[in-house]
Amino acid sequence: MSARAVSASDHRVVIGLEVHVQLETETKVFCGCSTDFEDSEPNSHTCPTCLGLPGALPTLNEAAVEGALKLAAAIDADVPDESYFHRKNYYYPDLPKNFQITQYDSPLCQDGELTVTVENDERTIAIERAHLEEDPGSLQHAGGGGGIDSAEYTRVDYNRAGVPLMEIVTEPDFRSPDEVRAFLAKLEEVLDYLGIFDSSRDGSLRIDANISLVPEAEVDADGRIGPDALAAANRTEVKNISSHKGAEQALAYEVTRQKNALQRDRTIAQETRHWDESRGVTVSMRSKEEEKDYRYFSEADLPVLRVSDWAEAIEIPELPDARRERFAAEYGLSSSEARKLTSTREVADFYEQVADRFDPDVAASWVADTLLGELNYRDMAIADVESRLDEFLHLIELAETDEITAKNAEEVVLRAMLDDGRSPDEVVEREGLGTTDEDEIESAVATAIDENPDAVEDYHTGEDGALNFLVGQVMQSTGGSADPGTVNELLRAALDG
Template sequence: MAEEETQVIVGLEVHCQLDTKSKLFCGCSTDYRSDGPNTHLCPICLGLPGAMPALNKRAIEYAMKVAKALNCEIVNESEFSRKNYFYPDLDKAYQITQYDKPLAEGGYLEIESDAGGEKKVRLTRIHVEEDPGRLVHMGNVERGKYSLVDYNRAGIPLIEIVSEPDMRSPKEARKFLNKLRATLEYLSVFDSEKEGSLRVDANISIKGHERVEVKNITSYKGVEKALTFEVTRQKNLIRRGLRIERETRHFLEGRGVTQSARSKEQEHDYRYFPEPDLRPLRVKSWVDGIVLPELPDARRERFMAQYGCSLNHARTLTGDLKLANFFEKVVSSDPKGLAPLASTWIADTLIGELNYRDMGLDPVDPESVAALIWLLKAGTITDKSGVEVLRVMLDQRLKKEKTETPDAIVARLGLTRTTGDTGAIAAAIEEAISENPKALEDYRNGEGKALNFLVGQVMKKTRGKADPAELNRMLIEALKKKEA
């Protein structure tokens, strides 16, 4: 196939729960994950006859805050409609949403493109709607014998952020979601740690072919995996000369595949009509009163200017609100002195160790990390020893054991950098060379990797305590003597 015939086109519809205390049209608590199923309900969120919805002002303010942060235009008049369809988790058999008169239109979000550099992903609209209930499948969605329905979630305020089809790969889609999540967290309108707080419908097509929608993906990694599977599936159909059907599919996360659910509905299938119990919204005048906090892009630029962070490190550190705050706490005692080393250690080493342990940032003490950075900056320990100290610190936190200071760990394990004791380093060098004759031969033949290998072997023997510069100098001298 020609390259233009395999171009991937992706657009996303992102549903985000707004972190309000009460539901969109009634006073029921939004803490639907507690107390048990079907306990946070009232006649309004159940849509019982005679119950009248009353709009949550805070939800509208939060939605407008998001719209302003995403460069959208608040419309002069928006309107709620009834979207009619039957599904077991939809208690009223209709959903109150915004259809042809959304709260905001246009806008964009900047991401790092696959080709490098910044890329604007245009937005179509942001509208406000209520969440339906949820189904709890007994077994899995394919083979479960039955499902239970919990209406606690019904009526939770949602915003739906609809993008233009500007993304060109599953990877760009994930970057868009990560940037969007960070922006919502900076705005304090969204809690990403709550299960089900963000769900995605992904529209994907190969240029010139029908579009497929993958519904209700509940994780950022899931979006990338589902779209990657769809790219492969659709391109395989094209290669075999088969037609791609316009349809809705579900992502089966356990298997990493999508499965056909039904043919794609058309707008007329939902029989939209204006919600008779709610007046049109005229809130554009509120925009000037909305004050935005420092957002990820602005904070990234500040980290580069104030702390001297590289672009990649600044992007990583500011891509998560907790991580950005953590970094600033670590360097607070001496920003100019600690920031260059701390940005590298936190963005690369710390994040890597946390991911390896499937561990969050909350248990980590920024003062302890700052103390470790000071030891590294002062040359008390080597980078290799620093990693060993960090691992001990994290493991103690993970196991909820009594935690030691970095100084105490260094003293207990004897990790202080070896300086002046050239005899110990020389002995380790001799052992490494004699135990690895092939590396010596490779070095003589001009293979640079052999030197790095031998450095690693000596570091193992000295438990990472040898001064790297001194070690390299002594090792090269020893190898030259072997050549003589």
């Protein structure tokens, strides 16, 4: 094998993440400006503090600290006796102070972990730190191609400046882009269950990924990579990733780019690159900053943060993994059903309310298969129908008591409820969906047999599909209100008699 081939193939992918998560609070982290600025005019949710005007002083948001402590409990992180805020100095137009209030060497959460499953293989990802800071504003590139490297000009909206942000920094424990995607999905689940994160908010989760290719010879038998080997491998940072899928795609591209560079005996530059999602490529932005470039110093306007006692007393809800295990044990669900029904806290809550009224298997079928399928088709979420739980329960009751057929309940009534906002009773009355009594079905069966002698003959000669054809004729003549099982039984009795 040539030296060129060795340099290209005998390397291990090493990835670490910096995940920026907006905490769901009513006001910003250091001032009283509202965080509810969606669809608002640019720069309309600002004040002297988040605009960095001279003399304006920060005041720490208690709800943001509580959200951070809930995350610490969920990832089993340590909370120090004392934590401090610092100023991270750099010039970006989306931070008008020219520094960011953040935490440097005393983060609020330290040494946590999160376990993820990738292709049935369980991995524990170490989380070095999670610290509280303020979000910058947002840049809107305009003109030209609209990309960061082709825009004619850039607008700045400071509405987002000061929104509370948790930066979650992992150890370089990922070995593939699909592991990263699995971790981000798990992290978002946990944040959702904690009630401190809204994934529907634009820019609520943003990812910076650090990626290196380390020679296979530097990897221990247990997969560990020493700090010297990591330091020797030039690290590329990919910024501005905004989704799980985007992270997987950006990292897959970057792995390929770096491997191709090694194949050509080129050096991997230590740099910061931008993920251009529209083109599916990373673009060089600048050389990678080092820690000393930020000139950290203490934020004198904020006191020491002492919350370790609070952290010990903080209560968090049942988390996704624990709820899945309970659903499997308490309701007898399969692992796939339990996973689907705990995909979000809202889905799990909705299912439990349905399971309180109906058999758990019936509830699982209706919620996991029928309702979620119809919602996904319409790009809706369970939150869009939470207020209509009583209507949904009534629909299941109509089907379970045979007042309407299951087919009509699922394919007619539920769809009309979601599309038109009508109640189940309104749809049943309007569409005439009440179930047909047995005398009417027997009459329809006799008519179908009389009018379709060829199908009857095919049935007697054992041709597949003949009975299904006759069932369809009866269902059509009864407007779909007959129970298909009853129709099937009556047809067989009549044909075989």
